[in-house]
Amino acid sequence: MNIQRINALIKKDVKILYRVPASLFLTILFPIVLTVAFGMAFGGGSSGLDSTYRIGIIDLDNSRWSEYFIGNISQNDVLINVSYINSEIGQNDLAQGKISALIIIPSNFGASIDSFWANPNDPSTWINTTVELFVDQGSLVASNAIPPLFQQILLTTIYGELEAAPQSVQIGNPAEVSSEHLTQFDLMAPGLFAFAAIFATMLVAEGFVEQRSSGLLRRIQLTPTSPTEVITSSFISNMITAILQVTILFGAIIIMGFTPQTDITGILFCFVMVVLLTLCSVGFGLIAASIAKNPGAATGLSFIFILPQMFFGTFVPGSSDIGQLVPSYYVTHTLTSILLRGAAITSETIIYDLIVIIGFTIIVIILGIGIFSKFGREK
């Protein structure tokens, strides 16, 4: 292998990468846009519930207890009250998504609480009633978050603030336990790296098919350059691209509020995992280029390799059982363990993931080079 040739081919690849708008977008801008969009949609703050919900309230009771209940709802930072005079208008707004939930306080609400406090130990004397709660079923977050919030507010209304009451059972000292509440974006962030890396498949497949269709591979073949040098340069230029991609992505997720639970060693290890996945993607790209007859077909065929990895091995929720069949799963799993849980790079699960991804990469590269050398150089 000749360094001058490989160097020249790498420089050529890098120049083409930043001069072809589609390649530049797919490699650099697309992951950034995706990160910023996801960060804005699913990130922000530390509670994961910092969004506010507009709540419709119909008070059929108008007692001091219902006023107290509504007051407690108002004190919650997450809920914004909107009063309705009848159920029909409230239901209509809920159906249109103008409010996230509608609560109907029954006319005997106050009487019910009074009856409870008159004989707290004799349920037979209580006036039982039900507070109706309707939640926006179109919002997964709202339908999960709002019912427990109301349950808590209702308990506070009936029993008052229990924190001050003496209790025989205590939860351990909170100062000794640290608990990080993760946003949805935090959970997605590790998968973004794998998501960006798997698109190398498409770039490589398109690149090689274009060079073949235009006669460039043939022309290069007329120089002393060997096929090994051409493919090696492609692997190296894609590695360089991957490192650049990961660096930019990492900067983007930090800006969007992600805090990695690891040190510099862990971060570097994550880089290595993503580079390995990129090399694996280059191998898939060579296979796609060997089958495809034109650049359009190369794009389509690339998705045979991209889609399963995207759905089963990145931030897209999928079955973890099927996920174990795709290389991106192991990279996302490692990145999640290191960046979110602070797992040590020497831990058993990380070593296992590393071995599996190295195995995948070696097999796919050998297959890619073999198939491309046999079927891909001429069509």
Add this chain to the structure above:
Amino acid sequence: MSINGIKVQDLVKKFNGVTAVNGLNFEVNPGELFGLLGPNGAGKTTTINIMTGLLQPTSGTAFVGGFDVRKQASKIRKLIGVAPQDPSYFTHLTGRENVELFGNLHNVPKNVIKKRTKDLLELVGLTEGAKRRAGTYSGGMIRRISLVMALINDPEIAFLDEPTVAMDPQSRHATWDFIKDLKTREKTVILTTHYIEEAEELCDRVGIIDHGKLIALDTPKTLMQEHNTTNLEDVFLEITGRNIRE
């Protein structure tokens, strides 16, 4: 055979039963400008592809610079420069970057690449044009940059496959001067063309191919004298009864 010569022996190439090259025999002397003349589909490009190691012959062989195309293609590639019929180049690189890339692929020292690129671009009149991306070039510019890409390694043997197709008359004559300059530097040049005047103007000897067979081989002057014609087109007509452009 001298080191920079070519010898073609009983060369046959078949594609799925169709014979593209049918028992070719000829020799090209070192420093000679040899023309392969024939109509489209005569087998000229297939012959070039075999001589440059891109295609394996069905039978027979060829020796380029003393190396057998069947077994020593990698050694042949160090000696040759090829300007293909369909000029391929990286559209997103400038003309100069394309030339320099191929200089590097031939392992030419960096300082030599710089100087040679400058000289060659000047010779083909592309000093300014080479700063632009090749994707913006006209047909004539593409041919000229392709020629420079082929010759950046200063090859001992140059294969120029239809180098002036789609060129305007002015560019064509500039390219002819460029090719003549190769001859003055004692390079062996194999030129395929279906332009009669090009073969007459440039070639020391001409091999006329039809249906994969060599039907005539000599200097243009001798061929015209033998067939009592005033140009090579009439020579072809005299031998085959057809026009070379049919």
